[in-house]
Amino acid sequence: MRFLVATDFSEASDKALMSAVNLATLTNSEIVLLHIFEVSEIDKSAKKIIGSGFLNREIKNRLEQMVSEIEKNKSIKISYLTKEGELFDTMKNAVEETSSDILFIGTHGVHGVQHITGSFLAKTINMVDVPVWVVQKGSEICNFKNIYIYIDELFDNPVNPIIIDIAKKFNSSIHFNFTDSTSGFATKELISKIQSTLENSGINYTLSSLNGEDDMIKAFTQKATNTDSSLIILDRNQNEISTFIDVFNNKKCVEVLCLN
Template structure:
């Protein structure tokens, strides 16, 4: 992993994601690419007969000056964590956030994206309908979404939910490689419902396939209520990162839409690692 992209909006949310991005860059010996995007206004030339370039140049300059003002604060955050040595580059672009992220991923050969998430009543509101969701759905690299309430600590446990499909094997291999860099263990969960189509033979096949992975545990929990079972698992197993495939996104969103206040307050602090098929 050579380059990590972090979109910034200079909020508390992106500051928190910045800390996670720094820690990821340290672990993977990566360069951190900071991206700030802004919108240019649509100007009616009849209502405002003024040179477009003057307006656009003024807005670009204002954003550039703001970017320069904020960078010392971010550098200070890095120094506080003894991460001032992390290589960082900066990109300032106008236009749509998702389009620009995709463009930078291609131009800069980005391997990984870290984004901050927040919502009016919880970060999942943002995850479901706004920028983070759009990025996860449209980019080709893994995305770590970091809720504003998360506080970085040593990542010791990564959860990976599976339905024992063939496509899950490759994703689990990626999660294991990610975990090894962090000296973390991976807990792979399958909730076996009464109408489950996963055979015991398939489960044993998976366990045999990953037999050499000493830091991997499989948890097969019989229960008809998948949502509550996974919620309890994440809480009771002290999960630090929840990894998932993007094809599970709708299921994942549904999973946490109707949680209790107590459970939601826990999930507010859990970063989500979205992988692609």
């Protein structure tokens, strides 16, 4: 697999890179670091005077240092890519250009300007055509002993190969949480699919219901974040991504993978 990691050299994006390295080490995956220059009119004027090479040199030096440091300590393939343009379109194009399988992004979570963070996350997830792995700057990089999945009638595939691969690599237990929006028949179909897929996989799993909860998303988030070494998995097809912003920005800083 190939992971694209967006970086602006912030603490949050550094933590996203650490998470990508953690997963890449286990899955023998490649990492591409992406830095996007959002060019302003001032930048354009400056480039006419001193040239773009001078303005970009410091950024490229920092990226080269990051690549060198990881290559020195980890046996994974890593490179970097710089792009200029509008943030979201450029990120989408970079995902396609690099044929990446997962996009890693860092977020400041509940700190800072939360509504801007939420808007950024929602737009990023909706723009790209690959799963998005969200890491808060307060996240602790760990082996995911527990994977929590929120399942409603819009969840496309609760036994997505990515989920199975992560669970096997980290020896994780998967906890499937069903909402009351899934009909009895649909729930039985999903449970049958889960059981048939995991029966001989060696993966431990549980099935539970969120029925009766006044706020199922809140109840799910509390359950998922009260367990050590967790990973939360959502599906982009589930309602509006904006309804899950509190999940992405959970106070325990649990990492979230949003499938597409």
